[in-house]
Amino acid sequence: MSGFQTNSRVIKWIEHRMPVFSFLDHAVGSGYPAPKNLSYMWNFGSLAGMTLVIMIVTGILLAMQYTAHVDYAFDSVERIMRDVNFGWLLRYIHMNGASFFFIVVYIHIFRGLYYGSYKAPRELLWMLGVVILLLMMATAFMGYVLPWGQMSFWGAKVITNLFSAIPVFGEGIVTWLWGGFTVDNPTLNRFYALHYLMPFIIVAVVILHIWALHQFGSNNPLGIDAKGPQDKIPFHPYYTIKDTFGLGVFLIAFAAVIFYAPNYMGHPDNYIPADPLATPAHIVPEWYFLPFYAILRSIPDKLLGVIAMFGSIAVLFVLPWLDSSPVKSGRFRPLFRLFFVLLIVDVVALGFVGANPPEGIWLVIGRVATFWYFLHFLVILPLLGVFERPRPLPTSIGEPVLRGGGAPVGATAKPMEKA
Amino acid sequence: MADIATSAPADSGETRRDFLYLAATGMGVVGAACVAWPLIDTMNPSAEVLALASTEVDLAPIAEGQRVTVTWRGNPVFIDHRTQQQIQQAEAVDVEALPDPQPDSARVQKPEWLIVIGVCTHLGCVPLGQKAGQDRGDFGGWFCPCHGSHYDTSGRVRRGPAPLNLPVPPYTFADDTTVVIGEGEQAA
Numbered sequence: 001m002s003g004f005q006t007n008s009r010v011i012k013w014i015e016h017r018m019p020v021f022s023f024l025d026h027a028v029g030s031g032y033p034a035p036k037n038l039s040y041m042w043n044f045g046s047l048a049g050m051t052l053v054i055m056i057v058t059g060i061l062l063a064m065q066y067t068a069h070v071d072y073a074f075d076s077v078e079r080i081m082r083d084v085n086f087g088w089l090l091r092y093i094h095m096n097g098a099s100f101f102f103i104v105v106y107i108h109i110f111r112g113l114y115y116g117s118y119k120a121p122r123e124l125l126w127m128l129g130v131v132i133l134l135l136m137m138a139t140a141f142m143g144y145v146l147p148w149g150q151m152s153f154w155g156a157k158v159i160t161n162l163f164s165a166i167p168v169f170g171e172g173i174v175t176w177l178w179g180g181f182t183v184d185n186p187t188l189n190r191f192y193a194l195h196y197l198m199p200f201i202i203v204a205v206v207i208l209h210i211w212a213l214h215q216f217g218s219n220n221p222l223g224i225d226a227k228g229p230q231d232k233i234p235f236h237p238y239y240t241i242k243d244t245f246g247l248g249v250f251l252i253a254f255a256a257v258i259f260y261a262p263n264y265m266g267h268p269d270n271y272i273p274a275d276p277l278a279t280p281a282h283i284v285p286e287w288y289f290l291p292f293y294a295i296l297r298s299i300p301d302k303l304l305g306v307i308a309m310f311g312s313i314a315v316l317f318v319l320p321w322l323d324s325s326p327v328k329s330g331r332f333r334p335l336f337r338l339f340f341v342l343l344i345v346d347v348v349a350l351g352f353v354g355a356n357p358p359e360g361i362w363l364v365i366g367r368v369a370t371f372w373y374f375l376h377f378l379v380i381l382p383l384l385g386v387f388e389r390p391r392p393l394p395t396s397i398g399e400p401v402l403r404g405g406g407a408p409v410g411a412t413a414k415p416m417e418k419a
Numbered sequence: 420m421a422d423i424a425t426s427a428p429a430d431s432g433e434t435r436r437d438f439l440y441l442a443a444t445g446m447g448v449v450g451a452a453c454v455a456w457p458l459i460d461t462m463n464p465s466a467e468v469l470a471l472a473s474t475e476v477d478l479a480p481i482a483e484g485q486r487v488t489v490t491w492r493g494n495p496v497f498i499d500h501r502t503q504q505q506i507q508q509a510e511a512v513d514v515e516a517l518p519d520p521q522p523d524s525a526r527v528q529k530p531e532w533l534i535v536i537g538v539c540t541h542l543g544c545v546p547l548g549q550k551a552g553q554d555r556g557d558f559g560g561w562f563c564p565c566h567g568s569h570y571d572t573s574g575r576v577r578r579g580p581a582p583l584n585l586p587v588p589p590y591t592f593a594d595d596t597t598v599v600i601g602e603g604e605q606a607a
Contacts, residue, residue, distance in 0.1 A: 154544065158565065161543040180464045181492040182538075190462065277488055277495045277537075279544040281564050297566060302541060302582050358566060 004031060025236075027214065033232035034239055035220035037397050041115075042218060042239075043246035044108035049206060050247055051101040056199050058094040066146065068192035070185045073148035074273045092262040098140050099265045100254050102288035105133065114340055116328030117219040123320040125212040128205055130316045135202045140286065142195040148188065149270030150280050156183045156191070158283060162296075165303040182276060222400070223328025224393055231397040282357065290354030291347050295373070297358045298366035308370065315377045322377055324385030332391045339380055346372045473601030475593070478532065486549045488537060491600045495537035495545055496588060497561070498598075501572060506530045508559060509573035519584045523573040526587050534600065535574035535585035539563040546570060546585075561585070 004022035006012060015021050025031040065084050067076040080087035109129070112118055118126035145156045160177050164170040179186030217226075226232050233239075257264065265287055269280045285293050292309050299305040315322070330337050346369050353366035394400045474491045476498060481487050484505075487498045501509070509523040527533055537545050546561035546568070547553040556562030556569035558577045563570075568579030575584040591603030 154565075158542040158544065161541075164543075176459075176463050178464075179462055180468050182494050182543075184493050186462075186464070186468075276493060277490065277545060279546075279564060281547075283544065283565050297580075300580055302580055305580070 004029075027210070028240070029236040030234040032214070032217075032235040033226075033229065034218050034235045035226055035397055036231060036233045036238075037220050037222060037401070038218060038239065038242075039221050040242075040246060041107070041111040041221070043243055044104050044111060045213075046243040047246060047250055048101065048104045048108055050250075051097060051104055052199065052202060052206065055094060055097045055101060056203075058090050058097065059196070059199065061090055062094055063196060066192075068146070068189050070148060070188055070274070073146060073188060077147040089258070092258045096254065096257050096262060096265065098143065099286070099288065100250075100257075101136065102140070104250070105136065106288070109133070110344065112219075113343075114330040115219055115221060116223050116323070116325075116330065118320045119323065119328050120320065121216050122212070122219065125209060125215075126320060127317055128209040128212055130313065132202055132205050132209060133316075134313060135198055135205065137289070139195060139198040139202065140288070142191040142198070144270075144286060145188065145191045146195060147270060148274045150272045150274055151267050151270040151283070153183060153274035153276065154279055154283050155285060156187065159285075160187075162306050162309075165306040167303070184276075219328060220397065221329060221331065222394060222397055223332070224397065227396045284355055287351065287355075290352075291350035292354070294350040294354035294366050295370045298353070298363070298370040308374075312373060315374070319377065319381075323381045325388060325390065326385075327390040327393065332393055333384070333388055334391065335388045336384055339376060339384065342372070343376050346376070473599050475597060475599050477597055479596040483531070488549050489600070491536075491588060496600055497533075497535050497537040497549060497574070497585070499533040499535075499572075501531055501533055505559065505572040509533075509571060509575075512571065512573075512575075517584075518576050519582065521573075521575060521584055526573050526575075526584070528590070528592065532598070533572070533574060534587065534590055534598065536588050537561075537585065539565065539568055539581055540576065540583040540585065541566055541568055541579070541581040 004015070004025040006015070006021065011021055022031070062080065065076065065080050065087060067073060077091070080091050082088075084090075112126065112129070141155070141159060145152045160174055160183065163177065164174045166173060175181070177187070178184065179190065217232075220226075267284065267286075272280075284290070292312060295312050296305045296309040299308050325333060325336070327333055330340055349365060349369045350373065353362050353369060356362045358366065474489055474496070476487075476489050478498070478500070481498065481500045483500050484502045485500050487500075488495045489498060490496070499505075506523070512523070514520045514522050523530070526535075537549070539546050541563065542565060544563050544565035546556075546563040548555040548561035548570075554562045554564075556577075558569050558571035560570040560572045560574060560577075562568070563579065563581065566580050568581035569577045570581075570585055571577050573584075574587075576582070588600050589603050590598050590600045593599050
């Protein structure tokens with residue numbers, strides 16, 4: 001942790017009055033030592049941050065062209081698509097950016113789940129991440145309403161109606177959310193206001209997330225603490241360049257979808273203007289909500305269905321205290337690995353269930369998968385810590401590499417020249 | 420508080436301070452709540468929205484067996500000119516066995532005219548069945564495509580996740596062929 005140094009007079013002048021450069025150096029520069037064994041799975045945090053920036057920039061520009069009124073919203077979006085200079089590009093970036101944001105964040109979350117990044121002393125870091133996920137979901141949901149297509153309208157109606165399941169106050173809360181007797185102009189206006197506000201709240205929580213991260217630094221694929229400076233390398237240039245490379249790969253995939261399949265992840269019904277008198281035959285949420293939607297529908301009771309859906313995220317808040325194993329990384333937990341794969345299969349299955357009508361085999365799969373989801377977090381994880389025999393941990397981050405054996409990480413790695 | 424203050428040791432200023440903290444915080448919370456309410460209430464529908472009048476419907480052109488959708492307060496209202504067979508079907512049901520028990524007679528003013536709000540009580544979709552050829556579900560009434568609730572010819576939920584029957588809006592018959600939705604007694 002070398003102190004920040006510079007020869008520039010201007011930087012010295014500013015630094016003396018407001019130490020912003022040393023702050024940045026300490027946050028994402030050479031003054032921030034990170035474990036030297038971070039894999040590409042550790043790219044997705046900064047990637048999520050970049051996606052957030054892309055969404056805010058395109059969103060502000062779109063807001064300059066959009067009209068939040070039930071009579072004009074749909075047409076104003078069509079105008080963006082047809083007439084506004086590069087409007088199609090802005091909208092396709094923003095629209096697909098939401099999907100890519102969730103792809104990146106879901107990978108980021110499952111990385112944390114596998115490597116035990118939620119365990120002490122990073123519980124608060126993890127919980128702030130769950131808060132970000134919730135904010136993202138709210139923001140994405142409200143943004144999807146703005147084009148005022150059929151899926152916008154009916155998605156808004158169904159999701160706001162979830163709150164009517166609350167006993168006694170339900171109806172009052174829903175009327176309050178709508179500002180009327182149904183999803184209508186007041187609803188569209190407030191969703192627009194909140195959709196513009198919430199990304200900035202996300203930025204604020206991201207800052208807290210990074211603050212909490214920097215208290216103990218990144219976890220790593222081995223899940224053991226760095227024993228000293230020999231186990232770490234400076235964030236800049238090592239991880240700035242690795243993150244930038246990852247960003248390039250990400251942008252290639254992102255651009256491929258934007259330019260060649262911009263509507264692949266959307267739903268054609270949303271190009272039909274909202275009609276409050278006719279529900280589309282088959283309502284589905286955006287793909288990133290499908291597992292949660294499946295949980296909602298798997299439970300025949302309205303209130304319990306809503307509780308289960310919110311519970312599926314609430315359980316993540318207490319995850320650090322549900323997983324009783326002291327070993328962080330899944331690499332050294334043979335049984336946990338198995339159940340982790342099952343959890344991924346389970347969540348993907350829930351996604352397919354959410355995309356299909358709740359009938360026949362899908363209903364059965366949905367119920368089994370919902371049951372398994374909660375079983376995994378509430379029963380399996382607490383028991384695993386007791387009954388599982390973890391494999392021996394390496395004594396340091398460097399050991400598996402330098403000895404070329406003992407742990408699976410060393411299988412292909414040769415001693416680095418400089419690391 | 421006073422007792423504690425007098426029984427406290429010489430430097431009893433601590434206790435007085437505690438009391439002041441509590442009292443000030445308490446007032447602050449009450450004040451914040453008083454300020455918060457108007458802010459929260461702006462999001463509720465205003466009186467002008469609540470007053471959103473009534474919808475007058477001419478029933479004369481609606482033939483027996485025909486269903487018509489009108490808009491009231493932004494929501495679809497189903498008007499069903501029921502046939503004798505549909506009425507009998509609705510009345511013949513064992514009321515106690517229903518998820519939301521209501522006799523057909525409590526849901527209509529004139530048996531041939533069933534008037535219900537066409538919003539599924541599960542999550543707010545508009546059930547199918549108003550147009551010819553649409554799926555009317557297994558009970559001859561309406562079928563909600565979103566999550567599969569079936570309603571009968573009285574608009575009562577018979578199967579599926581919906582907890583309640585389709586609600587009956589307040590309405591009155593101005594004359595034999597005119598109904599005013601939004602005025603009059605709220606049906607049971």
